[in-house]
Amino acid sequence: MFLMSRMTGRSFLFLAVWMQSVLNVQLKVSPHIVLIVADDLGWNDVGWHNSQMYTPNLDKLAQNGVILNSSYVLPVCTPTRSSLLTGYYPYHVGLQHNVIHSSRPSHLYMNFTLLPQKLKELNYTTHMVGKWHLGFCNWNYTPTYRGFDSFLGMYLGAEDYYTHSTGNSTVPGYDFRFNKSVYHEVTGEYSANVFARRAVDIINSVDPEKESLFLYVPFQSVHYPLQVPKKYEDIYSHIQNKARRTYCGMVSALDEAVGNITNALTQRGYMDNLLLIFTTDNGGPVNHGANNWPLRGSKNTLWEGGTKGAAFVYSKTLLNKTKYVNTEMFHVVDWFPTLLSVAGGKAEPDLDGIDLWPTIQSGVPSNRSMFVYNIDEIMQNAAIRVGEYKLIEGKPGTHNGWYPVPNNQRKHFNNQSILHDIGELKYQLFNIRDDPTEHFNLAITYPEVLKTLKGYLEDFKKTLVPAFYPKGDPKSNPKYYKGNWSPGWC
Incomplete structure (x- = not known):
């Protein structure tokens, strides 16, 4: 008390500021992680591979981060998403065949602990915005039961970008949720804009100095159906092929959405303690306007064009080496242990994934020398x-x-x-x-x-888990759920 009474106002203020700075250091949160997944984005559909593509926001992040030039994914949506969130190859979780279709009661088995669940153990707040595609026939298989604090998006693999309904005329249904509730407020809005706005709202709701954020944003873009606001398609008016012109416009709309997210991260003060990951879920479908040139093949094939994904990581502070192309071998199963390492945790030793944070952070040789494309x-x-x-x-x-x-x-x-x-x-x-x-x-x-x-x-x-690919169940029909694709039928 004597010391305090002898201090001047200026010295007292200095002491208070110093004590607060010490407290801030002691309470510094683990790195924020933003994981953005594009859907059906081709190898040749990004600006850093193809100068004809207009993707300025993605290009800036990639060119100032680390471009992953040997980053592999699965040939189609569901298998990649299962690997991303479990750290296991799809043939070890039973999701190696095709995708989860709307009427099939398949799902990601409950005995697997997902990445958001592991991050919550490390005191992360976890949010998902976008496309789930890992099963929904029972509430227990949906995002808010698998580790996410909130979810806004779609359960299925494809739907209209504006109406958010499936286009199948025999089994039409609405598919858009906010947490568990059917969410009609965004009907008529383009999904990339809806997802970006929700991501920004989450970013603004979290204090980056007090909470660690894991934000998973698997966009619907640029999966068919080919739909985009005209202003984005007009960027490519020189392209005569209608499918290609629309598809390219969809890529540019996705790029703008990512730019809106990164602007919010900057304004809110995340960038000094952030790792941002961007990847496609599979190669581009050449029959729906995408392009993987010069790689061979397409989405839904085992060729490089179906499995070698456009990807990069960006961080302002966490990477020791930046602005280069990393050619070390990396597989989507590696994100699970790698991101846990970034967060200060450690994955179980039996995973198929390998912690490759040293490779990403500093460019050291990869510990991965082999991988399974799929079985x-x-x-x-x-x-x-x-x-x-x-x-x-x-x-x-x-x-x-x-x-x-x-x-x-x-x-x-x-x-x-x-x-x-x-x-x-x-x-x-x-x-x-x-x-x-x-x-x-x-x-x-x-x-x-x-x-x-x-x-x-x-x-x-020898370690293959039989593919979990049951027949469609008529109880899934949206007519039993007021026209919505809904859990509750398995």
């Missing part, structure tokens, strides 16, 4: 990567060619699919380091390499 016992196909070699078993998919950027009205993909029919080849072997566009099948040239990789593949198959 699908229903399709009877599979692919693995071991070092520079890639083995494909069975038919990789239906679009097996190389597809230049379309710029006319012709449906460019059909003829080329026929030209590049692979026939009945059982195995194909490629050196991805020397032949990233998969032109040269080396299966006959290197029989010993083929034998070694076949051995690896057979070992991987």
